[in-house]
């Protein structure tokens with residue numbers, strides 16, 4: 001195997017960004033949408049999604065996430081723990097206001113490309129990744145979690161890919177990330193029913209790896225996970241992961257612009273807009289009851 005070609009092919013940021021003529025520029029330093037805390041002693045970085053109230057995923061959040069991932073690659077961190085700093089919610093998924101009502105083509109295209117970019121950087125990161133699911137993780141929240149290598153979750157929350165009931169078809173690379181975590185039949189059922197699982201159910205079918213009771217326990221379990229790689233040369237570990245995930249990554253890399261177009265066409269269909277609109281209204285109305 002030609003390792004130098006492989007490394008070049010895995011040079012995540014520049015090759016993929018330049019292909020789409022987009023470059024990272026921190027969009028929201030003042031908003032502090034992502035908090036990063038690197039422990040100098042252990043080399044572990046804790047990355048907290050911080051878009052109040054429910055970490056809905058906006059264009060600005062995706063841009064900042066990509067910037068953070070680039071920084072962590074440069075810093076050569078030993079591992080990353082991804083969590084939320086919002087109460088009770090890991091992430092509520094894509095920001096519905098990016099999808100409804102009828103987004104402009106320009107904004108949507110940028111939104112989708114940065115969302116793809118976030119997934120590519122997370123899914124192919126050279127360092128080990130743990131999702132500490134410290135709140136509900138529907139849809140895009142679940143995608144963040146399944147793109148990490150290991151999942152810890154607090155009890156009594158919900159996780160799953162509820163795109164279908166919201167009128168959205170999860171894209172193929174999202175389905176591939178789920179298939180990488182769950183055996184085929186459970187993955188398909190989860191996607192087609194759009195059912196959200198509670199923590200215990202998610203553990204029982206293998207969607208998450210461990211249930212933890214608090215943050216301290218989560219950090220201790222994460223440390224144990226990172227320690228399993230301490231005697232493995234970093235480059236060999238990273239390349240093994242990237243080669244193992246290569247088919248999933250290539251599926252998106254080869255189809256970035258058609259993926260964005262297809263999703264936009266789907267979102268702009270009047271029936272889809274109607275379903276998302278009534279779903280969004282029901283979210284708002286829930287509060288009034």
Ligand SMILES: CC/C=C\C/C=C\C/C=C\C/C=C/C(=O)SCCNC(=O)CCNC(=O)[C@H](O)C(C)(C)COP(=O)(O)OP(=O)(O)OC[C@H]1O[C@@H](n2cnc3c(N)ncnc32)[C@H](O)[C@@H]1OP(=O)(O)O
Pocket residue numbers: 053054056057088089091092093094095096097115118119122136138139140141143144147162163166168169170171174283284287
């Ligand atoms: C690395 C790659 C990462 C990500 C990949 C992403 C996507 C993957 C690909 C495919 C398509 C994905 C599609 C989606 O993600 S569509 C979004 C689907 N999300 C949901 O269905 C969740 C909806 N929200 C909830 O169920 C609840 O809000 C939640 C359980 C999360 C929290 O409940 P809580 O009672 O604590 O808060 P609320 O009062 O409900 O919400 C507060 C406030 O926020 C608004 N809200 C909630 N979710 C969203 C959202 N996703 N987008 C925009 N706004 C949202 C909610 O309406 C409230 O507003 P207000 O009434 O004005 O205070």
